[in-house]
Amino acid sequence: MYIIIFGGIVVAFRRVEARKGSELVLEQLKNMIETGDYAPGSKLPTVVELADSFEVGRSTIREALSGLKATGWITIRHGGGSYVSLELPAAEDAASLSFGKEKLQEVLEVRKFIEAGCAELAAERRSAEDLAALRDILERMGGALGDEAASDEADIRFHLRVAEASKNALLLSMMESMAGRLRESMKQSRRLWFFAERASAEQLLAEHRSIFEAIETRDGAAARDRMMKHLLKVEQVIERSERSGQDERDERGRTE
Incomplete structure (x- = not known):
């Protein structure tokens, strides 16, 4: 709010936000x-x-x-x-489906801390059954590259299954409790990824396979780092998308 005095009269103005x-x-x-x-x-x-x-x-x-x-x-x-x-x-x-960038950023911040730890523990504690389940999900992801709904569902199943493979009931419970937010954040981040990065679904699938390979070989450090790198990349795409929008607004402001 701005306070301006005109001829001894105090006038209050509220900031008018320009629409994107x-x-x-x-x-x-x-x-x-x-x-x-x-x-x-x-x-x-x-x-x-x-x-x-x-x-x-x-x-x-x-x-x-x-x-x-x-x-x-x-x-x-x-x-x-x-x-x-x-x-x-x-x-x-x-x-109800609207998921702004600020809320998306908050979910990603939580995911980075939880999921990197889940991946590391999964590499150390995973069972043959866990590996079989993750392989099955990856196959479904590969077969659903042209099906957005199926791809989204396989994506969230992969991340929840990694948490399950960590054998930490509290971590799994935390992931399951935010499943709704997780689902919406994944949908939105995948869309921003495809637009901002021109990335294909195959690239996203490759990142999941890379995380799986680290879990399969019991390389906890690699599993943690690859999961963190995956989530950091999504975060960077969101930031670049916002900067791109700001640059567009700035350019429009200079020409008006």
């Missing part, structure tokens, strides 16, 4: 879907076409599409474009 370009684009696209301009199942224009239409940078469009995907309005096929969801979310459903 991606938020404005997201809102307009969502309205176009709601009003039927883009029907369920229809394909949206490309990122380049949308950037030209809205006169914004491609990073702004990608961030807007990421938000629409996170809230269930669109689906994105890697290499195939963006499509309006066949089943549109109710208002309350869309709100």
Whole structure:
């Protein structure tokens, strides 16, 4: 709040926060879907076409599409474009799926401390049964590269199974207690990863396989380091995505 005195009169002003370009684009696209301009199942224009239409940078469009995907309005096929969801979310459903970067950052901070320790203990204590279960999950991840929902579910199962292999009931309980937050954070971080890094699902799968190999060979230090590196990379992608959005806003401010 700012206090300014005009002619002896004290006037209080509240700061007006400028809305991000991606938020404005997201809102307009969502309205176009709601009003039927883009029907369920229809394909949206490309990122380049949308950037030209809205006169914004491609990073702004990608961030807007990421938000629409996170809230269930669109689906994105890697290499195939963006499509309006066949089943549109109710208002309350869309709100519940919104997972902002600040909350995502908090979950990642907790995950780093818990999951690095889980991976190290899993390497030391894992059983043949644990390895078989992790192998099965990795196979499912490999077979679900084109299926977003199945990929997300296999991802969270892998991390929970690593916690189970740690043979520490408290660590497993902590992971299970935050399963809901874990699921939403994974969905959102994977989407930011694909947009910001242009990474493929195969790269994500390779990181999980690398963690598994360290657990399989009972290399606790490598398991801990690879899990931490995996989570740090996700964190860096989120930070770069935010910086990219800020750069876009700064550039727009200089040209206005």
